[in-house]
Amino acid sequence: MSKAFTREDLPEVDPIVIKRPMLPEGVPNYVTPRGLELLRTEREALLEARRNALAEGRHGALPNLDANLQAIEERIATAEVVDIPSPPPQEIRFGARVRVEDEDGNEHIFEIVGVDEADLDSRKIAFIAPLARALLGREEGDAALVKTPRGEEEFEILGVSYGESD
Numbered sequence: 001m002s003k004a005f006t007r008e009d010l011p012e013v014d015p016i017v018i019k020r021p022m023l024p025e026g027v028p029n030y031v032t033p034r035g036l037e038l039l040r041t042e043r044e045a046l047l048e049a050r051r052n053a054l055a056e057g058r059h060g061a062l063p064n065l066d067a068n069l070q071a072i073e074e075r076i077a078t079a080e081v082v083d084i085p086s087p088p089p090q091e092i093r094f095g096a097r098v099r100v101e102d103e104d105g106n107e108h109i110f111e112i113v114g115v116d117e118a119d120l121d122s123r124k125i126a127f128i129a130p131l132a133r134a135l136l137g138r139e140e141g142d143a144a145l146v147k148t149p150r151g152e153e154e155f156e157i158l159g160v161s162y163g164e165s166d
Contacts, residue, residue, distance in 0.1 A: 020116065030127060032081070089162075135157065143157070
């Protein structure tokens, strides 16, 4: 085989530093138990990637891996796990799964989680997001006004639950 097709001719590509969502000054780093486990899993993957980079002599990858590790270690160290009380509250709090109806009659379900666990594709919104802030403290049957790029929108709260099932 020609040397043109071997791996050693490829340039070393360093991992990119993952930009973590910012927490506003003075806001605690609330996490769900699942969110903390995801952070720990991410840390283990980064540690493994660092070990592999060292073993393979890819020293150029170390600064980015170390930066990612430092950021994740900080998030884990500052994490405040929020457990759901038993019985669960009627009002919307951190960790709640909320079913809402928008002004157009469309239903949406969101779970209020920590900033590192937030993922709109999975319907998980950070507790500091405008929608989450508008929902917190409300109950089923209440309405919440949210400022959006389209203006102020109203969401009717159809249900509140806690836990994995919905």
